[in-house]
Amino acid sequence: MGLIKFKPVTPTRRYGNASDFSDITVDRPFKPLTEIRKRTGGRNNMGHITSRRIGGGHKQRIRLVDFRRLRHGIPATVLTVEYDPNRSARIALVAYQDGIKSYILCPDGLKVGEQVVSGPEAEASLGNHLPLQKIPEGTMIHNIELKPGQGGKLVRSAGGVAQILAKENDFAHIKLPSGEVRLIPAKAYATIGQCSNIDNENIVLGKAGRSRWLGKRPISRGVCRNPVDHPLGGGEGKSKGGNHPQSPWGQKSKGLKTRRRYKASNKYIVKDRRK
Numbered sequence: 001m002g003l004i005k006f007k008p009v010t011p012t013r014r015y016g017n018a019s020d021f022s023d024i025t026v027d028r029p030f031k032p033l034t035e036i037r038k039r040t041g042g043r044n045n046m047g048h049i050t051s052r053r054i055g056g057g058h059k060q061r062i063r064l065v066d067f068r069r070l071r072h073g074i075p076a077t078v079l080t081v082e083y084d085p086n087r088s089a090r091i092a093l094v095a096y097q098d099g100i101k102s103y104i105l106c107p108d109g110l111k112v113g114e115q116v117v118s119g120p121e122a123e124a125s126l127g128n129h130l131p132l133q134k135i136p137e138g139t140m141i142h143n144i145e146l147k148p149g150q151g152g153k154l155v156r157s158a159g160g161v162a163q164i165l166a167k168e169n170d171f172a173h174i175k176l177p178s179g180e181v182r183l184i185p186a187k188a189y190a191t192i193g194q195c196s197n198i199d200n201e202n203i204v205l206g207k208a209g210r211s212r213w214l215g216k217r218p219i220s221r222g223v224c225r226n227p228v229d230h231p232l233g234g235g236e237g238k239s240k241g242g243n244h245p246q247s248p249w250g251q252k253s254k255g256l257k258t259r260r261r262y263k264a265s266n267k268y269i270v271k272d273r274r275k
Contacts, residue, residue, distance in 0.1 A: 003199055006206075016206020019199065023090060025112055026080045030093050033103055034061040037086070039215075057215025060085045066102040067143060067151040069129040069189070072119030074098060078112050078127075081196075088158035090196040092127075104129075105143050105156060107193030118189070126193045132172040133186035137164050142195045144174065145188035152191070158200035162190075173270060181271035222248065 002022060008014035042054035063084050076094035079101070084091045092106035094116060104116070110127045118129035124136055131148075135141065140161045143152030155162045155177060165173040171183040205211055208218065222245075227234035230248050232241055245253045 003202060012207035014206075015204055016210070017202070017204050019197070019203065021083065023081055023196065024083050026082060029061065029063060029082060030080075030101060030103075033064045033093075033101065035064065037062045053217045053219050054215060055217045056212050058085070058213050062086060063091055063103050065091055066104055067153075067156075068149070069104065069118040069191075071096055071100065071102075073117065073121060075115045075117045076102075078110060078114050078116065081106055081110070081112060087156070088197060088200045089156065089160070090158075105152070105191065106196045107142065107191060108159075108196045108198055109193065110196070124192055127191065129189055129191045131187055131189055132164065132174075132184060133167065135164055135190065135192070137166060139164050139192060140194055141174075141190040141192060143191040144184065145190065146184065148185055148187040148189070150188075152189070156195065158195055158197035161194040171268075176273070178273040179271075180269060180273035183268040183270060222246075 002020050003017045004020045005017050006013040037060045039057070040051075040054070042049050042051035044050045063082075063086065065084075065087075074096045076096045078092050079095050080093045082091050082093060082103075090106040091103045092110060093101060094104055095101045104127075107127050110116070114127070116127035116129075117123075120131055120134055122128040122130045122134075124130065124134065124139060129143070132141075132144075140163055142155040142160050142162060144154040144162060145151060146153050160177050162177060163175045165175050165181065167173070167186060168183075170186055172186050173181055174184050175181050211218075222230040222232035223235075223238065223240055225233035227241075231243050231246055231250060235241055247253055
């Protein structure tokens with residue numbers, strides 16, 4: 001997978017780029033494993049906007065990705081590697097030996113025709129899904145469960161990868177992409193390898209229209225609004241009104257720690273990502 005550049009026929013084309021999709025093998029999803037994605041426009045059941053900057057965008061269907069992979073001990077063959085409009089990583093359609101098909105997150109390097117398997121007896125090889133206690137230290141992993149049987153919650157976006165640093169009692173020390181080292185139960189499952197579509201972080205949209213295709217609407221800066229609309233608004237010319245950067249509702253936006261001080265999961269954090 002790589003990136004393609006455009007001819008600079010316009011200012012937006014000069015800097016924009018896009019994926020070449022060379023790793024994609026089909027251009028249509030397996031429809032029985034999809035469902036309609038209903039759009040809200042950021043509005044709740046009362047019609048009030050509760051999430052700003054949402055609206056428009058291309059029509060999409062949700063791919064039903066299996067993050068739990070509970071069909072233990074049954075080998076599955078990779079049929080296709082596909083694009084998923086709802087996530088940055090690629091997904092793979094696999095067929096189990098008993099005929100069942102499902103979508104899984106596609107690790108980088110997984111090819112059509114290869115076999116993957118899940119369960120405690122699986123080998124620690126690319127694409128296999130097994131408990132942390134069965135994975136050797138130093139192995140690169142993704143799609144990590146926080147609780148056994150819950151399904152993968154961590155490290156699921158493009159290029160994401162975590163590493164097993166050590167194992168202690170009933171927990172494994174996992175270094176996450178943020179730099180945080182966290183204790184996770186050794187019976188929790190994870191997938192071997194790095195998430196696919198590594199070049200996603202280098203994509204430059206180049207123009208506002210591409211953001212609109214993704215369903216992202218524009219937003220005006222606080223300092224260019226009226227005082228009634230934002231704490232930073234108003235003033236003759238450029239002025240912040242002497243206020244610290246903040247949201248329209250007064251929440252400080254630079255440096256304020258928003259994590260609860262006595263959160264129950266603090267005891268599982270071995271090393272903070274900021275240190």
